[in-house]
Amino acid sequence: MSARFEGIGLVSHDVVVVGGGLSGLVAAIRLAQAGRDVAVFATGHGGLPLAPAVIDVLGYGEGRVTAPGRELPRFLAARPDHPLARIDPGALAAACAWFLELAAPLGYQGTVERNLFLPTAVGALRPTAMVPETMAAGDLAQGGSVLIVGIHGYRDFYPQLLAANLAAAPSPFGSRIDARGVEVVLPGNAGSLRPQLLARRLEQPQVRADLASSIRSELAHEERVGLPAVLGLEHAREVWSDLQDAVGRPLFEIPTVPPSVPGVRLQALLTRSLRRLGGRLVTGAAVVGGEGVGGRLASVRVASSAREVEVRADHFVLATGGVATGGIVVERGGGAREVVLGLPTTAVGLQRDPSSGYFSPRAGDRLGLAVDRLLRPVDRQGQPVYANLHAAGAILEGAVPWREKSGNGISLATGYAAATAILGGSQ
C-alpha cells in the first residue's frame, strides 16, 4: 500500500482580514502599504456598491451638525462606548488625511471641520464630510438655485420629486433653495436603462455631448445642475468635467438608490489599491470559525468550494459588519451572536417597543462588540479575548450610524486604527 498524501488545507499570511467592506479594505490596504502580507476573506461584497460613497463622520448629534470636528468631543464625551471614543483622538483626522490621498484618483475632498450638505435621491440634505469631486458642487449649505435633470429610461431617479423636496427642505443656514426638475431624453435610448449601462454609455464623448445639449436647452436661470450619479464608471472625472464644461454651469452628481455607481467606483479603487500592493482578496469565501491557542487566535477556517481550509496569521481583523450585514445575528428571544468566532456581544434586551416610532431609539440600536483601546474584542471582564484579534467597522458597539450619519467615518477611522494597532501603534 502506498503512502498517502494527506491534504492539510493550510495557508498562512501575516494578517488576515475577515470582511471586504470599507473598514476591512481600509485596514488591509494600510497594512499592505506597510509591507505586510495581507489576505482579505469576504462572504461577498460589502456595502460599498450600494451606498453613496461619501464619508459621513457626524451628521446628527444634538441636532444637525455643521462642523463635526468641533461637535465630536462633546458628542463622544456623552458616549464613552462609541467606536470613535475608543480610538486615539488623532486617529480620525489621520485616517481622513490618509483616505484623501488614497482616493485622490476620484478627486475626494472635504474635511471633518465642515459638513457639506448634499441632496439625496429623494431631495433631503445629507450632512457629510468627504465626497468625490463629482458631487462637491452639490453642497447646498448656503442654498442656491439648481436644475435637477433626470434621464428618460433611468427609472430610479425622480427629478421633480427631488426638486420639490429640496425646495421645501430647511437649509442649515436658513438660505433658500430654488430647485426645478426636468427629464431629458438620450438619443437612441429605448426601454429601461440600468445605472451601470448608463455610466458606461456616457463614457462615449458623443453621448455626453448629446446629453449636454439637451441640458442646455432646458437650462434657464439656474446656477447649478444636478444629475443622477451615473456619470461614467472608469472615467468619471473626465465624463463629469466634460459635461460641466459643455453645460457651462457647476454640475454635480446626486447619489441614487442602489446600485450606486460612485460606490462601485470607490470599491474598484480600493480593491485595485490592495492588489497593487500585493494584498489578496478572496471574495465569496466565508470564514466559518477559528482556533485559539494560548490567548491568541492561531487560525481561521475558510470554506473553499470543496473543503474548509485553515488559514493562519499573526494578526486578524474582524470586519464582518453588524446586524444589517450578518456579522452579528440576533436570535429569537433577544440574544445576539457574533457569527465567526462566537465573541461576546453587548448585552441586549431586543424586544421591540411597540410604542416607539420607526427611527426612535430602541434597545439593541448600539448592539455590537465591546473593544479595548486597541480595538480588541473583550470579554465580560474587559480582557481581550485574543491578544492578536482586532475589530473594525459596523461590528463595533456603541454607535447608531443610521441616526448619527457616522457609518463610513467609523469604518474608515476604525479600519485605519486597527491597522495602526497591528503595526505597533505608530500612525
Next chain:
Amino acid sequence: MSLEPTAEFEVRSSLDHCVKCTVCESACPVAGVTELFPGPKTVGPQAERFRAGAHSPDLSVDLCSGCGVCSRVCPHGVRIAEINSRARAELKREHGVPLRDQILARPGLMGRAARPLAPVFNWALGNSTVRWLGEHTLGVHHLAPVPRVAARPFSSWARRHRPLRSDRHVIYFHGCSTEHFEPALGKQVVRILEHNGFSVLIPKQDCCGLPLQSNGLFEPSRRYLTRLGRQLSVVDGEGLPVIASSTSCGLMLKREGLEILGLRDRRLVGVSERTYDIFEFLAELREREELVTDFRQLRLTVAYHAPCQQQNQLIGKPALDLLAEVPGLRLVEMEQLCCGIAGTYGIKREKYDIAMEVGKPLFADIADCAPDLVACDSETCRWQIAKATGLPVVHPLEVLYRAYGGI
C-alpha cells in the same frame, strides 16, 4: 427515509435570503454591457418565485453566461448562478436544445470524431467559407475562437509514459481539453508533479459533463459526471488527491455537480472532497516547505488573468503566490473579472457580441500591460483571449514548467 435537504431545496430556498440589495447587479459582467439581460437579481431570485411548477416568466435567463460572479459577490449567500443554471435547464427542457448546443456540449465526442481527420478539420476551422457556413447553418459565430484538434490525444502519451517510482501518489484528472486539444499541458502537469516527487496515476477518463450542464442538458451531464467519479475512484488508493488542471472541470467535480445537478453519488462525493486545482495543490506543498524550487531565471512579463471558474473555487489566486518565486519573472495581475467566453457561451452567434463586449476591458488591460505571454487557468478563456488580443496565452502551469527549465 432521509431528512437531509436536497441540493435542489438548498439552492432554491437560498433565494429567501435575497434582500434585493443589487450587489449582484452591480458586479454582473453581462448586465454591465447589455440591456437585453435584466440582471442576476431579476432573472434569479425575482423570477424564480414565478417558476414553481410553472413556465419561466421570460427567456432572458438564457443570456446568463453562468460565470458565477453573482453568487460570489452576494453578501447573503443566495445561490444566484445556480438558480439560473437550473432555470435554464428547465427552459431548455421546455423549448428544446438546438443541435449546435448538443454538439458543443460534448467536447470529448467532438475530439474523438475529428481526430482521424484532424488536418482537414483544423484547416476547415481556419477557412472563412466554412466558418460562414458554420454560422449560418449551426449558429457558431464565424469569428468565435475554436481550438485545434491535436494529432495524438494526451491519453496515448499517458499510456506509454512510465510513471515515476515513488511512494507518494496523486491522481490526475486532465479533462477533455488536455486530451483532445492541448495534450502538451498534460505532459507538463505530469512532469512537474514528478519533479516534486509524486507518482502520477492517470486513469482512463471521460468528460465531466460541465458543457452539458451549462447548456441545460442535465440528464446526460449527470451520467457523465457519475461515470467520471467512478473512473477517478478505481485506481488503487482511495483517498489520494485528485489534481485538476482544467479549472472549470475541477470546479464541476468539487462543487457544481453536487450543487447544480444535485448528485449524491458516494464515490463522486469522495472524489469531490479530494479534488485540488493544480496550483492549489502546489501552494500547499509550498506551505509545507516541500515544493521543489530550483527555478531558473525567466526574463518575461506575464499578464495573469484568474478566470471566473478558478475564482469560484474560493481558493484565492495560488498561481500568483507561486510564480512570485520565479526569479526575473514580472507577473502582472489583471483586475477585470471576466473575458466573456464563459465556456461555450461566447461561441454562439447570438451571444458572441455580448461576450466580446464583456471581455473588452480585460483585452484593453492586457494590451496596456504589453506582456510577452498571457497566463490563464481556463482553456476556453485562453482561446478567447488569444483570439481577441493576438498574444500567446498559456496555462500558468506552462510558465512554471519553463521556470523549472522545461524539466
